[in-house]
Amino acid sequence: MSELKNDRFLKALLRQPVDRTPVWMMRQAGRYLPEYRASRKDAGSFMDLCMNPDFACEVTLQPLDRYPELDAAILFSDILTIPDAMGLGLYFETGEGPRFKKIVRTAQDVADLPVVNTPRDLDYVLKAVSTIRRELNGRVPLIGFSGSPWTLATYMVEGGSSKDFRFVKAMMYDTPEVMHALLDKLAQSVTGYLNEQIKAGAQAVQIFDTWGGALSHNAYMEFSLRYMQQIVSGLIREHEGRKIPVILFTKGGGQWLEAMADTGADALGLDWSTDIGAARRRVGDMVALQGNMDPSVLYASPARIREEVKTILDGFGRGNGHVFNLGHGIHQFVDPENAKAFLQAIAELSPAYHD
């Protein structure tokens, strides 16, 4: 593997000194980019694309080519590859989001689910990782990722997206042993999946707990965080002579940062509802913090975006352990020039916060 030319993202995750605050954007390879829309145009369904390592590589690199300020690449894939590999039949309906052909509702449904064997069942993801890693040629590190067990379970039990999580919460409250059996299979699958991504070349990994914030305090601890902890404990933490940092991101999890830091993760992703200065005071001696500008700020003017960047840099303050990011994925209607203004503001303003 070629030498890493820009390691400020990995260093910041480990709270080591850097020359400026590193930055990447959740969903940076996506529909807001005209080059992405052009690539997708004749390329088949969304899942066909995810399963095509050359396409995944092409779109992963697009934002890096456009924005030299980016300090990391993230694997282009979907969070629902694991339930798909378990045999549920993932597909996408226009305007409806992800759907599954098979739905998991009973103890028998859960018993019938296999634990995913990544090299056999998700080989296309590993090929994408190694292809991207080769094509990156050491420019920036590559982030691997997975959905959290709870987040994956919500889609598997509801059959798709949900507003009230009617069926998955009924399962959780009425038959917690069935829910735990499902989450344990998912945690085993995710652990193997992330470890194989690391072996294939991912240099950091992020666990996306998109729906942990839909849980009560107690339910979050028992049904979401516990399984992320299990995953963190099972991950390869060093590879190719480097530490592999682990980032936990629970959207709506601002009240639970201390417990998240206790998992042994290296960094926590923050959504924009949390004050990053307050978060640093709470857990900054245990973990790095990634975030946390409201992605909707990118609908404002470049001058205003720059002010918001400064507010967050001031909020975190001087010193180590900050990776700049949006608090959630970049929205599809954002002007790419505004994303550029965001990234340039970080590159220009952040050196003053480092020695």
Add this chain to the structure above:
Amino acid sequence: MSELKNDRFLKALLRQPVDRTPVWMMRQAGRYLPEYRASRKDAGSFMDLCMNPDFACEVTLQPLDRYPELDAAILFSDILTIPDAMGLGLYFETGEGPRFKKIVRTAQDVADLPVVNTPRDLDYVLKAVSTIRRELNGRVPLIGFSGSPWTLATYMVEGGSSKDFRFVKAMMYDTPEVMHALLDKLAQSVTGYLNEQIKAGAQAVQIFDTWGGALSHNAYMEFSLRYMQQIVSGLIREHEGRKIPVILFTKGGGQWLEAMADTGADALGLDWSTDIGAARRRVGDMVALQGNMDPSVLYASPARIREEVKTILDGFGRGNGHVFNLGHGIHQFVDPENAKAFLQAIAELSPAYHD
């Protein structure tokens, strides 16, 4: 006005001793009740219903007739009556939620908006309040309500519901002076609206800040909480010889409870993501707490619902200042028998937490 026979809800909001924890449910007059669906069947559009004081009275009383455990009634109305009265033309598209014929996007749009004169523009709401109050005949107190200025503004600028708040956040970040002008008109309108509801017979009022949780910490303070504070400062706080308690509810506002308590509100509504014991330790010497069971627990079995009720009673602990509620509105697919199990569990279990 007839004497109030059950005042434990009002007492608990003022942190006075009660015999058991009072309870009501957000959206307790609603689609989960077969009698509500029957009443609505031939009654025209949703707005026609809201504008009909007799219908509003009929459906407000339905849950009280079914569930003698309920300790409060809440006015049946919509949170968007104020923007409708400002001339925006509220209507409901099936499956799409609320929409407006006129959308507010520019400084001129905001300048053109009137401040609502409630007796003239929203007389139908005041008639509903006085009708319900008369028909309640002192059984339980009546809660009046309004949406918060920020929450109303999101619908007015987006033209309806939104996922990313694209236009309203662009307005907020790019032209904060326009946003402030809009929010100030709304705060003046809401203050008058709630005061008129109080004069017509509402014995407590709640401000619903459904979308405050979509804001960053700083933006919440500047664009949502500030205007709720302005309203709280302008409310009639005593009427008919009784204190009129004010409840603030920001969904997703668990990180901001201290600042919410500083507004001078009597009580804070909690969604289910916040641990109610931790919330009491933070602000329980300043305000009462209302909440906070996950409404999706009502999809579980009666036995399980009872356990969750006990967990929340234990979480708050012994003593004054707790109103039991769901953390958000009751879902439409809940079995009314499960709502009954919820209410009975509170009536049966909660006396042990009071002297």
